[in-house]
Amino acid sequence: MLDARLWKPLPPPGGADAAGTAASPDADATRVQCRLCSHYCIIAGGGTGRCGVRVNRPDVPGPDESKPGAAGSNAPDPTAPVKAAPVGRLFTLVGDNVAAVNLDPVEKKPLFHFMPGTLTYSFGTMGCNLACSFCQNWSLSRPPAEEGVVRGQRVTPAKLVAEARASGAASVSFTYSEPTIFFELMTDTADAARAAGLATIMVSNGFQSPECLAELEHRIDAANIDLKAFTEHFYATQCGARLKPVLHTLRTIARMGWWLEVTTLLIPGLNDNPDELRDMARFIRDELGPDVPWHLSRFHPAYRLTDRPPTPPATLERAWEIGRGEGLRFVYLGNMPGHPAESTHCPACGALFALREGFHTHLPASSRCARCGAVVPGVGWDTPEN
Ligand code: SF4
Incomplete structure (x- = not known):
């Protein structure tokens, strides 16, 4: 289980995210949204996305193989103060x-x-x-x-x-x-x-x-x-x-x-x-x-x-x-x-x-038709062997 990328935490109950999206009153503070595919699953703490391989495990320590500062990395900052309340954290079950x-x-x-x-x-x-x-x-x-x-x-x-x-x-x-x-x-x-x-x-x-x-x-x-x-x-x-x-x-x-x-x-x-x-x-x-x-x-x-x-x-x-x-x-x-x-x-x-x-x-001799010379589109028709 490795840290997932391309996800975001959702706002806690009564709060709003940076885009101003308000949370519903019964929202789970540990919810996250996976942003890998167009399902955009909202996954409660302990839950799994529709694909079954991305899981939200709040505060579960795990090997963090994300690259600090890399685009799409949402891994918690290890230098940040320890939070009292559990937060959502998305992992992949098929990262390794x-x-x-x-x-x-x-x-x-x-x-x-x-x-x-x-x-x-x-x-x-x-x-x-x-x-x-x-x-x-x-x-x-x-x-x-x-x-x-x-x-x-x-x-x-x-x-x-x-x-x-x-x-x-x-x-x-x-x-x-x-x-x-x-x-x-x-x-x-x-x-x-x-x-x-x-x-x-x-x-x-x-x-x-x-x-x-x-x-x-x-x-x-x-x-x-x-x-x-x-x-x-x-x-x-x-x-x-x-x-x-x-x-x-x-x-x-x-x-x-x-x-x-x-x-x-x-x-x-x-x-x-x-x-x-x-x-x-x-x-x-x-x-x-x-x-x-x-x-x-x-x-x-x-x-x-x-x-x-x-x-x-x-x-x-x-x-x-x-x-x-x-x-x-x-x-x-x-x-x-x-x-x-x-x-x-x-x-x-x-x-x-x-x-x-x-x-x-x-394979043809080149990307050109042997009869009329027209070029057939593609990558690699002209191989070194040719
Ligand atoms: S189906 Fe899987 S990859 Fe797609 S948004 Fe849901 S959790 Fe992410």
């Missing part, structure tokens, strides 16, 4: 442990236009701030919130980066569950990874708070963000979340200049309506850019959504046509091994540019 570690092809994130053909050292902790009915990683994401269980192996950022370097990875990926909720481990590892010459990748549901994104801006090189649907109803009923903050995250990342790719898991009857898909494609085209790759993934029944079949291939192909028809230059089908829409084609002349077989990419 990971539940899944693998060396993956970067294409598995999926990122098809970022350092293609390289390996990425990938890890995640338990927990998630969303509660998607169809979660494909539920054994990792749900136990903290549902059972109060957090498992993992003890790590440090330095150890993770040392392992990443020894493995031959070109990057470190924060992935598997939801990296927002292991913000402290992600940011410290990202700093160490960049210092060691490794790129950094975040695979996320995009529900970060603006404050969280600001902290990440200069720490992350590339991201794959889920756009799970294009209605508030879907996010509310299937994920316990909201669409609007996700759209804000996507716009912000596009503006910040990270390499960005977007993923949508197509679920029969829930988000595969052609009109909704068209709206989604137009949002990507108009607000993120037509060169942002869109991955359309095949759903398989999982977790609480077992009442419907896997996505029919024809549904995925229709969605692919909608995306291309709306002007997106790179639309891919996922969980469809061997499908031609896994490969990259030149957006100018249509020639095959990068053939993919599963997660293996046959």
Whole structure:
């Protein structure tokens, strides 16, 4: 259990914070507000946030690994006089442990236009701030919130980066569950990874708070963000979340200049309506850019959504046509091994540019199409080997 960052104490009963927000009469003086994600959980003393991995333990002494003076640090000042009344103090249960570690092809994130053909050292902790009915990683994401269980192996950022370097990875990926909720481990590892010459990748549901994104801006090189649907109803009923903050995250990342790719898991009857898909494609085209790759993934029944079949291939192909028809230059089908829409084609002349077989990419000779010379956008097409 380590000190958390990006939170603030809430005003005591009858008081008001610096912004003038008045406390309700029955407010708990130990309450804090977590500001990592757009839930902005208000957590009473002894309580836990919706993700299940951020806990408010008033006056519990613990190892303080926050950096004095660092942005986002809310750790108590050790030189301050001892307070008589208990105060809220937010800790993270996943600041120093990971539940899944693998060396993956970067294409598995999926990122098809970022350092293609390289390996990425990938890890995640338990927990998630969303509660998607169809979660494909539920054994990792749900136990903290549902059972109060957090498992993992003890790590440090330095150890993770040392392992990443020894493995031959070109990057470190924060992935598997939801990296927002292991913000402290992600940011410290990202700093160490960049210092060691490794790129950094975040695979996320995009529900970060603006404050969280600001902290990440200069720490992350590339991201794959889920756009799970294009209605508030879907996010509310299937994920316990909201669409609007996700759209804000996507716009912000596009503006910040990270390499960005977007993923949508197509679920029969829930988000595969052609009109909704068209709206989604137009949002990507108009607000993120037509060169942002869109991955359309095949759903398989999982977790609480077992009442419907896997996505029919024809549904995925229709969605692919909608995306291309709306002007997106790179639309891919996922969980469809061997499908031609896994490969990259030149957006100018249509020639095959990068053939993919599963997660293996046959790299092109350069970022230019061999037939017409058009440049295919991305990072790292022109590798030293080429
Ligand atoms: S990360 Fe999100 S869900 Fe978890 S405590 Fe903070 S605001 Fe709540």
